[in-house]
Amino acid sequence: MNVVENEAQLVSEACHGSLTAFESLVKLYEPRIRRMIYGMTQDVQLTQDICQDTFLAAYRALPRMEGKELRFAPWLYRIALNLVRSEWRHHKHIKMVPFPTPQGNDDTAFDEQGEDFLVSDEQFEEGVVQRELVRRVLAQLPESSVTCLLLDAEGFSYNEIAETLQDSLSAVRSRLSRARHAFQRIYNRLDQEGS
Structure with a gap:
């Protein structure tokens, strides 16, 4: 089966x-x-x-x-x-904030960050800055857009997102497209401001 x-x-x-x-x-x-x-x-x-x-x-x-x-x-x-x-x-x-990047291989890894996560090196600092930037971008988007983006990031298909949100397939496609463009535009602006 x-x-x-x-x-x-x-x-x-x-x-x-x-x-x-x-x-x-x-x-x-x-x-x-x-x-x-x-x-x-x-x-x-x-x-x-x-x-x-x-x-x-x-x-x-x-x-x-x-x-x-x-x-x-x-x-x-x-x-x-x-x-x-x-x-x-x-x-x-x-x-509304982004999914964290879990450490480790099991699905409960987000509960407690591993010791390696706390080691301060360039990769860690870059990851913190990027997550903060993503969090700031998502905070500027409407809740419906953030929800679509989070479900998309979780791997849901357009049909599954539409069913989950009890919305039409065309509305989800349109919302996701607008949300992705808005996310990219805001992300680029905030990234340039931070440089």
């Missing part, structure tokens, strides 16, 4: 109440959801809370879903994005 068929089977079983199937889906998606949330919040504790709430909301909603028809990844990302937006509306302390 390939990964897609296996995932579809897990989703179907989870919709019918299988805790084991749901736990397998959590293991599969938790690192990706966590990475996206952290990329938006840059707050480890808040990321953990929203990630946990995402899977709790998914678990509660699964029995009402049609397992064979459910496109699980976009649905799950939409839950996470809605929770981040809700948190932002209530507390106004979340800033």
Whole structure:
């Protein structure tokens, strides 16, 4: 059985109440959801809370879903994005920032930076400057553009982004194109100002 068929089977079983199937889906998606949330919040504790709430909301909603028809990844990302937006509306302390560059090979590497990351050399300083520049650029873009860029960076296709954001394919293509151009224009301007 390939990964897609296996995932579809897990989703179907989870919709019918299988805790084991749901736990397998959590293991599969938790690192990706966590990475996206952290990329938006840059707050480890808040990321953990929203990630946990995402899977709790998914678990509660699964029995009402049609397992064979459910496109699980976009649905799950939409839950996470809605929770981040809700948190932002209530507390106004979340800033859209880029994904960090994790150190190490496992998906939880962003939680604790490795010792090598703290060694101050040219590459480290250049990486810090570049991340700060990207953060400043994203802070100047509309939230919808930043969300599209983050999902694109996560490897989602145009169709998956459209489904996640509950938008049309043409709107996502247009928004991503404008967001990329705006990002490049602002990045170049800020980079030249910093030189």
